[in-house]
Amino acid sequence: MNDDLSLYIDDILNALGDSSEKEVSREELEKELKKFIEYGVPLDHAKQTLIKKFGGSYVPPSTERVLVADLESGQNSVHVLCRVLHVSPKDITVKGEARKIFYGILGDESGSISFTAWKDFELEKGDVVEISNAYTKEWQGDTKLNFGDRTKIEKTDESKIPESIMEPKEYKVKDLRSGLGAVEVTARILELNKREVEVDGQKKNVFSGTLGDETGKAQYTSWHDFKLKEGDVVKIAGGYIKSWKGIPQLTFDEKANVEKVESSTISKKDIAPQKLLLYELVEKRGAMDVEVEGTVLEIRRGSGLVMRCPECNRVLVGTECSIHGSVEGVEDLRIKLVVDDGTGVVSGILDKESTEKLLGKTLDELKKMSETKGEESIVEEMNTILFSHRISLRGNALGDAFGITIIAKDAKLADIDVEVESERISKELEELS
């Protein structure tokens, strides 16, 4: 009994460690613990209570290690062994207070996962770490790992998760989503830009642009000069995926394996916009170059003739730009609309060209119309032509907390052959029953 007790006291002292706010003696702990036992409190619970009482944070006996691929959202006290694939700081404001958090990607032999560290654990890329008391949450549809005050992170031997274990996994471009590490993609370089940035006081060339395969397009950033050219078809192994407004961005550096393949593997004409139902797009939270179809359910405020700032292109309020003050505005025309296919809903923004094409009137004609019949007449015209009609939009789909907005490069009313379609449904119905 006494031996048992002393083991528990050791545990408590260990847990309190250096972090203990209050000095406490062995004798004192023993006294307290015995009191609890007299009252019939289970030992584990007594131990936990005492650790709390003396200012420590209770760490449950180390749980079994979980593989990243098996993590589910809503788990507490998670224990993982991972390699840090990517980590970046981020300044955020929480309740008016500026805070620095860290986010990145971790991986083990089973896969990879995004994490957010709510304080600085001094993680660095390439570290292999033993993490206990992390918790998981669902964020934007994916499971993410979170490190808070209770989380313990210890650096450990790098050979425990050798880089070679993290065999890159092959993905099609349409399946890329943020948080994936050790990705292998074969794609055609569609656009390539070089720019110079300063990293830790050193100038460095960064190569970025657009790539694509027959399933879709994505952005990429390479921190190493792989002598890529537009039109090359390359196999990139060992990148990871970040995303901006739901648009996946493949990021890789000199550690990646980049290999040119026969350029006919993916010819230019194989690359078409990704066709999606709206719920698919909403659940993906954004994508590059999509083509979607849905019914126009609303012409939103802000549609019609607008004046833009000649400096920054922002829409003016009166003659005022929110950045450049009173300016001589440039006339423009746009439609902001809500498109809904019954499975999901997105916003669309149509530029002057698309608007003129859909309405069959030029900006000047619409301006005249507005002068004679009032501004409202333009919105009425848009409603007459578009409301309750099916429209097809092509462009980049950007996601944020309010949903998806498609910046349309092209927009056209969809052709629907009601007869053919209804016959098809009839046939499918027979198969169903």
Next chain:
Amino acid sequence: MRRELAWRVFAGEYNDSTLEIKGVGEKTPSHIITPLGSKVNRLFVVGVLTDVENVSEGGEFVRAHISDPTGVFTLYSGQFQQDATDQLLNIDAPAFVAVVGKIRTYTPDDGELYVSIRPETVREVTADARARWILETCRQTKQRIGAVTEAMKMNEPNAGELRNLGYSRELSEGIVAALKEYDTVDISKYLAIVRESLQYITPSKEAAPDLHLEEVIEKKEAKKEAKTKKPAEKKEKASKELKSDDSEETENTVLDAIKKLEGEDGAAWDLIMENCKKAGLDEDSIEEALTSLMDKGFIFEPVLGTIKTT
């Protein structure tokens, strides 16, 4: 806050709904779960506006009915939806209209759920718009039938498995909720609804069931052009009543009872029940009659639990 999507659901499915999941707090919206698992907060409907009437004295509060191939949607619109209310009052029924609206529910003391629509947008549209809507609603109803059928095969229907089959998150969640609420979903009824609705848009030798309605509208258009305005008895023509004599008789009994009870402030729900039961009717048929009378616009509910004739 994210915008809620607009479901395509036939009246025949929407009006069968008995489950509402109320949102908690301001930020979570309420949803109606239909028997086929639509998780509806907003809908898009195109159909025939058959009648509009002001149901409140003084203020503007209108009730309107929109007929689709499977049944009738009831709309209530007041001063908080001024644009929609104005539109409803200005459109000359019958007419094809497209409506975007939010769910609206009413639960009398007995706990039954009555569903209707609070319109956000109403616009007069063409017959083509209705054909497109019927097509889309057929397709999506069929899709839901397929999903419910799959879910019923599962040992324990769950959203994860449905999503793996390629159904959207919202539909998957809706179906799981629906299977809990509705003990048996009458799949054959909804299959029939889709089949019948398809006939409206598939040209065939058989005359489309509501051809006379289109005629009414065509005549109306012609009249408009000829500028000869006559008060038409279009309401009678437009409402396609297939009720048996029996239920008509019940409705008359109930209506009489209300008239006797109502006075200036309307008749209490309980009293109507009591009196009609004395007249030999059972609770179910009284309720059915009340719903039907409300749909037809003979009665309305100025205050919860009180019925008045129009």
